[in-house]
Amino acid sequence: MGDLGAGFEQLVKGQRWVAAHGRSYGLGLLPGLLTLVLYAAALTSLALWGSELVGWATPFADDWSSPWQGLFRGLLTVVLFALALLLSVLTFTAVTLLVGQPFYEKLSERVDRSVSPDGLAPESGLPLLRELWISARDSLRILLRAGLWGVLLFACGFVPVAGQTVVPVVGIxxxxxxxxxxxxxxxxxxxxxxxxxxLALLRSHKRLVWGFGAPLAATFLVPFVAVFLMPGAVAGATLLARRLLGEESGEAEAVRAGAAGAARAEVAGGEWRSGG
Structure with missing residues (x-):
C-alpha cells in the first residue's frame, strides 16, 4: 500500500497547492469548462437519440417479437452510453490539456518553481507551436492505446458476473x-x-501511478467534478513527475537512464517480435 498511498498523496498535494494559489486555479478552470460544454452536448445528444442510432444499426432485429427486441436494443443503448461515458473519461483529459496547453504549462512551471530549492523550473526551449504539435501527436497515440483498452473492456463487459464486477474496477x-x-x-x-x-517510466512505477490515477479516474466519472479537479490534478502530476524522476532525492540522472534503457529494450523487443 506504500506506493499507492504515495501516489494518492501527490494528488492531494496538488489540490492543496491550487487551493493556496487562487489565480492559478482560476486560469486552470477555463479549458475544462470549455471542454465540458462540448462533451456535455455530445453525451446529451447520445442520451436523446441513442435508441434511434441503435435501431438504425440493428435492422436484423426489426422482426423480433416483444419483449426481445426492446430488451436487446435497450441493453445495447445502455452499453453504448456506458462506452461513450468511458471514452469521455479517457479523452477528456487529453482534449482539455490540448485546449489549455498554455495555461497548464504555466501552472506546471509555477508548481516546479515553488518546490524547487533554487526556485527554477525546467524549460523545453521549444516554440509554442512545436510544443502543441508534440502534445497533440503524443495525445493521439495515447488515445489510440486507450481506445483499444476501451474496446476490450467493452467486450468483456458482456461476460456474466465478471463484466459487472471485475471489469469496471479494471477499467478504473x-x-x-x-x-x-x-x-x-x-x-x-x-x-x-x-x-x-x-511510458516505460510509468510502467516501472505502476502502483505509484495507480495511487494517483485510479482515484482521479473514479472522481472524473461524477459529472462536472473533472473540471474543478483538473487544475489540482495538473499540479499534483507535476509533483508526481518530480518523484518519478527522483528529483526529490537527487537521483534524477539514474532514473532517466533506467527509463531510457527500458524504452530501448521495448523497441528492440518489438523489432525482434516483428522480425525487424
Missing part, C-alpha cells in the same frame, strides 16, 4: 494509468522526456 485502473500519463506529460515534456520513455 486502466483509465487512471492513461490519465496519469496525460497529466504528467506536461512536466515531463518540459524535461525532454519522450513518449516511449514516459
Amino acid at each position: 485502473f486502466v483509465t487512471g494509468f492513461f490519465l496519469t500519463e496525460e497529466l504528467t506529460a506536461i512536466a515531463l515534456q518540459r524535461r525532454g522526456v519522450e513518449l516511449r520513455e514516459r
